[in-house]
Amino acid sequence: MSAGPEEEHVETALAVVALLFVLMVLLGAYATVKAVGAAKRGVDRGITQARRTVEEHTLRAKSLVQVGPAGELAQLRLTLRSSMRATQDALHAGASDDASLKESLALFERLSAHGHELDGELRRLESEPDRATLAERLPGLRERTERITQAADSLRWAARDRARRFADDDLDTLSAQIDLEAGALRHWTRTEPSSTQPPWPEAPAADDQPAARPAPAEEPAPPALDRSRPRPVHPWQKKARPESTT
Known part of the structure; x- marks a missing residue:
């Protein structure tokens, strides 16, 4: 009896879910391995750094306390390691x-x-019981140490000079750009009059000015009224006669 369509869909969904689960487990395992590896590398770096710090303190103490070839060997190792690092x-x-x-x-x-080769040789010679032979070999060891440290110092200072030169050039360029920008910010001019506004007309020359008009003559004042003369009586001002009563 063949399986129905619904059963096939269910089986497909289960297969997809199982595949996703397997992928998640693999990704989790990979992330765990990476995390463990990173943690291990971090621990290893920490241990190496701690061991190096302890060894350098020990060498510094030996160079100060011990005298003779043993103290010089410790000083040579300390100088070599400091320069190289x-x-x-x-x-x-x-x-x-x-x-x-x-x-x-x-x-x-x-x-x-x-x-590293010289540092290993110096470390082995620290436990050398034959101090006379060690004293004979010290000049050669000292010369090798100086040659290596001088070469390392030359590389270091050349790299620092190059970085400082690039920084100076960048600073010079930046200063020039800032000076230009500051000058542009300080440069301002008067606003020119708008072209839509008509200019003021120029004052005409003395020859072009029109002749001044003569001042109008004063009109004679009207004659004053003579109040001694009899005033004319108009018809509408005459008194009406009284009517007879007889």
Whole structure:
């Protein structure tokens, strides 16, 4: 008996859900592995840094307390490690912004091989019981240390000078742009009159001015009334005669 359409849809949905579940489990496992790996690398870096710090403090103490070849060996190791680490940090920090330092990093890696070799040799000689033989070898060890540290210092200061030069050039360009902008902000002019407003007419010249009109003559004042003369009597002003009563 064949399965109906509804049963087929249910089986398909279950298969999709199962597949999604498997994918989620795999993604979770991958994320867990990555997190564990990152945590392990962080722990390893922390342990390495702590070990390096302890070793450097120990070398500093030996260089101050011990005398003779043992104290000088500790001082040579401390000088070598400090120079190499400072150069490494400077080059890695600058390479993120300046691609030209990649070649310098390649040269530093080759120099680091010599530095690690010398550091290992100095560390082994710290436990050398034959102090006379150690004293004979110290000049050569000192010379090798100076050559490596001078090369590392040269790379480090060249990288720093390059970064400072770029910073100075950028600052000069920025200062020039700011000066131009400040000058533009301080430059203002009077607003010209609008073209829609007619200009004021110029005053006419003395020859072009029209002749002045003569002042009108004064009209004679009307004669004053002579009140001594009899005033005329108009018909409508005559008195009516009284009517007879007889």
